Amino acid sequence: MFESITQGLTGALDALRGQTKLTEKNIADSLGQVRQALLEADVAYDVAKSFTDRVTENAIGRKVLNSINPGQQLVGVVYEELIHLMGPVDHSLHLAGKDEVTVIMLCGLQGSGKTTTCGKLSRILMNSGRRPMMVAADLQRPAAIEQLKTLGGQLDVPVHFEDPQGNSAVNVCRNGLKAAKAAGNIDTLILDTAGRLHIDDDLMKELEQIDNRLHPKQVLFVCDAMTGQDAVNSAKAFNEALELDGVILTKLDGDARGGAALSVKHVTGVPIKYVGVGEQLDKLQEFHPDRMAERILG
Numbered sequence: 001m002f003e004s005i006t007q008g009l010t011g012a013l014d015a016l017r018g019q020t021k022l023t024e025k026n027i028a029d030s031l032g033q034v035r036q037a038l039l040e041a042d043v044a045y046d047v048a049k050s051f052t053d054r055v056t057e058n059a060i061g062r063k064v065l066n067s068i069n070p071g072q073q074l075v076g077v078v079y080e081e082l083i084h085l086m087g088p089v090d091h092s093l094h095l096a097g098k099d100e101v102t103v104i105m106l107c108g109l110q111g112s113g114k115t116t117t118c119g120k121l122s123r124i125l126m127n128s129g130r131r132p133m134m135v136a137a138d139l140q141r142p143a144a145i146e147q148l149k150t151l152g153g154q155l156d157v158p159v160h161f162e163d164p165q166g167n168s169a170v171n172v173c174r175n176g177l178k179a180a181k182a183a184g185n186i187d188t189l190i191l192d193t194a195g196r197l198h199i200d201d202d203l204m205k206e207l208e209q210i211d212n213r214l215h216p217k218q219v220l221f222v223c224d225a226m227t228g229q230d231a232v233n234s235a236k237a238f239n240e241a242l243e244l245d246g247v248i249l250t251k252l253d254g255d256a257r258g259g260a261a262l263s264v265k266h267v268t269g270v271p272i273k274y275v276g277v278g279e280q281l282d283k284l285q286e287f288h289p290d291r292m293a294e295r296i297l298g
C-alpha cells in the first residue's frame with residue numbers, strides 16, 4: 001500500500017516536474033494518477049477526489065499553466081495540499097497541573113511499539129519537567145512487564161506492575177493510579193495496555209473498561225507505519241471503541257514512506273502527535289506534516 005501511494009505520487013509528479021509546458025490535459029492526467037495512488041492506498045474516494053479538485057483549483061487560481069516553471073509549481077501545490085490533509089497539528093498532550101495525576105493511555109495492536117513508546121514518552125515528559133510513572137497493564141504478553149521495568153530502570157521512572165496471574169488490566173491500572181497519587185511526586189501516569197495480533201472483542205472490552213474507570217486525559221493510538229491496511233483498519237476500530245485523542249506513528253525509520261499518515265488521519269480525524277523514528281528512547285519526535293509530505297513525495 002505504501003509503495004503504491006509513493007510510487008504513484010512520485011511517478012506522476014516526476015513526469016510533471018520536468019515539464020516546461022503544461023496543459024490542462026496533462027495536469028488532469030497527472031492528477032488522475034495521483035488520485036489513483038491515493039485510492040490504492042485506501043484513502044477514501046471523497047478525500048482523494050477533493051484532494052485533486054483542490055489541487056486543480058489552486059493550480060488554475062495561481063495561473064500555474066502560464067508560469068515559468070509550471071511542473072515545479074504544480075508539485076508545490078500538491079505538497080501544500082498534502083500538508084493540509086495531514087493537518088492541523090496539535091502536539092499538546094493537554095496535561096493537567098502538576099498537583100494532579102494526568103493519565104495517558106497508549107493502545108494499539110501487539111508489536112506496534114506501545115511499550116517502547118511508553119518509555120520514549122516518559123523521557124520527553126521528564127525533559128519538560130514532568131514526573132511520570134508507567135503502568136504495566138499489558139498482561140497478555142508477560143515479556144511486556146519485564147520490558148517496561150527495564151525501560152523504567154534505564155530512565156529512572158517508577159513502574160507499577162503486578163502479578164498477571166488471575167489479575168485484570170483494569171485492576172492494575174486502578175492500583176497504578178492509587179500508587180501514583182500516594183507517591184506524592186508523580187504528575188503523569190502512562191498506561192501500557194495489551195494489544196493483540198488482530199482486533200478482538202475481549203481486547204476492546206478490556207480497553208473500554210480501563211477508559212471508563214481511569215478517564216485518561218489522552219488516549220493515544222500507537223500504530224506501525226509499516227503495516228499497511230492493518231494500520232488503517234485498526235485505527236478505525238480503536239477510534240470507534242475509545243474515541244482517540246491522537247495517534248503515534250512508529251517505525252518511520254523503516255521503508256514506509258508515510259502514506260499511513262494520510263489514511264490514519266483521515267479515518268480517525270484525530271491528529272498525529274508524534275512519530276517513532278527508531279528503537280532507542282530518544283527516537284520519538286513531534287509530527288510535522290511538511291516533513292511527511294516531503295517524504296511521501298520522495
Ligand code: GDP
Pocket residue numbers: 108109110111112113114115116117144195250251252253254275276277278279283
Ligand atoms: P508493543 O507490543 O506494542 O508493546 O511493541 P514493542 O514496544 O514491544 O515494540 C515492538 C518492536 O518494535 C520492538 O522491537 C521495538 O524495539 C520496535 N520499535 C518500536 N518503535 C519503533 C520505531 O519507531 N522504530 C523501529 N525501528 N522500531 C521500533
